[in-house]
Amino acid sequence: MSYVKPAELVTTLIDAGETKIFLSTRDTIIRSTMGGALLTIAAAFAVTVSVTTGVPLLGAVLFPVGFIMLYLLGYDLLTGVFVLGPLAWMDKRPGVTIGGVLRNWGLVFVGNFIGAFTVAVLMAIVVTYGFSEAPNEVGVAIGHIGEGRTVGYADHGAAGMLTLFIRGVLCNWMVSTGVVMAMIAKDVPGKAIAMWMPIMLFFFMGFEHSIVNMFLFPSGLLLGAQFTIMDYLVWNEIPTVLGNLVGGLVFTAIPLYVTYARAKAPRNETPRRPVEPRVSRRRGLAGSVASSAASAPTAKV
Numbered sequence: 659m660s661y662v663k664p665a666e667l668v669t670t671l672i673d674a675g676e677t678k679i680f681l682s683t684r685d686t687i688i689r690s691t692m693g694g695a696l697l698t699i700a701a702a703f704a705v706t707v708s709v710t711t712g713v714p715l716l717g718a719v720l721f722p723v724g725f726i727m728l729y730l731l732g733y734d735l736l737t738g739v740f741v742l743g744p745l746a747w748m749d750k751r752p753g754v755t756i757g758g759v760l761r762n763w764g765l766v767f768v769g770n771f772i773g774a775f776t777v778a779v780l781m782a783i784v785v786t787y788g789f790s791e792a793p794n795e796v797g798v799a800i801g802h803i804g805e806g807r808t809v810g811y812a813d814h815g816a817a818g819m820l821t822l823f824i825r826g827v828l829c830n831w832m833v834s835t836g837v838v839m840a841m842i843a844k845d846v847p848g849k850a851i852a853m854w855m856p857i858m859l860f861f862f863m864g865f866e867h868s869i870v871n872m873f874l875f876p877s878g879l880l881l882g883a884q885f886t887i888m889d890y891l892v893w894n895e896i897p898t899v900l901g902n903l904v905g906g907l908v909f910t911a912i913p914l915y916v917t918y919a920r921a922k923a924p925r926n927e928t929p930r931r932p933v934e935p936r937v938s939r940r941r942g943l944a945g946s947v948a949s950s951a952a953s954a955p956t957a958k959v
Contacts, residue, residue: 660844668745668918670841675742676751678734679758683765686734690769691776693733698777698873700724702796704861709799718862722836722854729840729853735869736766736899737830738837740906748915767899774872781873782880793881804878807866808889819897822866826901829865831909832856833902838910866898 662670678686700721708717728735743759783789785797793801811818839852860867875890 660848662842662844664842664914665918667838667842668914671742671838671914672745672749672751672919674841675739675744675746676754678739679743679746679754679762681762686762686765687769687772689732690734690736690766691773692731693728693735693766694770694773694869694872695777696728696731696733696773697724697735697869698774700727701870701873702777702781702800705799705803706796709796715862718858721861722857725833725836725857726850726853729837730846730849734766734769735833735837736763736770737833737867737869737902737906739763739766740830740903741834741837741911744907744911745915745919748911749919770869771872774869775876778873778876778880782877785881797877797881800874801878801881801883804875804883804890805885807871808875808885808893812889812893819893822894822897823901825864825866826868826898827905827909828863829860829867829898830902830905832860832865833867834906834910838914866894866901868895868898868902871895871898 681689700723703724704717704721706717707720708714711717729738739762743754743762746754747756747759781800782793782797785794785800786792807822811822814821833856835856836853839856840849843849843852871894875885875894878885879887879890
């Protein structure tokens with residue numbers, strides 16, 4: 659069968675988390691840099707499709723190609739390791755510590771940012787002909803996204819911050835589900851289909867993904883959008899990272915671990931007494947007479 663059942667799947671997820679925590683610094687940075695780059699080039703692709711066709715749904719349908727490519731290649735995203743590392747720690751794998759989990763998160767964050775920012779610079783060059791003219795329609799659209807998702811939230815004050823955080827939570831509920839679904843199938847078509855669904859959902863609904871935003875907002879700044887680096891950090895990136903962390907842990911890692919991986923104590927039940935077959939009164943009397951006759955002493959002649 660190409661389908662991995664949830665009980666077996668959780669063990670695979672825990673093994674993956676353990677492997678990532680013990681991965682070398684060099685490999686973690688390289689894999690997370692490439693993961694951030696592939697995801698964000700797909701985000702640029704999705705924005706381009708949405709702008710040129712005028713059909714945002716089509717951009718959302720096509721965006722998951724980046725996610726699928728990076729996970730098939732074994733690259734890392736911060737939103738994924740928010741789930742995998744804690745699973746290995748909760749399972750008390752030897753040598754897995756909170757410090758190791760935090761180290762893994764930090765390295766993946768740095769690598770993802772390097773990859774996303776690199777794509778932001780490259781795309782800024784593309785949409786401005788090497789900064790020689792004003793951004794084209796795709797560049798203008800990217801700038802508007804950055805403004806709407808920073809200044810737009812700030813205009814609503816605390817309510818805007820709450821909305822931003824909840825969008826981050828919902829985003830990584832879906833994205834971390836995509837990470838899990840990547841391991842629920844054994845063949846490439848099955849993996850691709852399983853990952854496609856939750857990733858398409860989060861992108862079309864406008865949820866906040868910390869890695870995608872590492873591309874969108876630096877791109878907007880490079881293209882002259884009307885917000886600042888501080889706006890980006892305070893009114894998007896930091897709350898989004900926290901929301902992504904909560905969404906991955908609360909809605910994916912903890913439910914899977916509690917219901918499938920945690921050892922459950924055996925139930926202490928009092929054994930039931932065996933039920934004897936009921937016989938009729940007449941049959942019982944006849945049996946008693948026969949039994950008495952059989953046990954009576956035989957007369958000697």
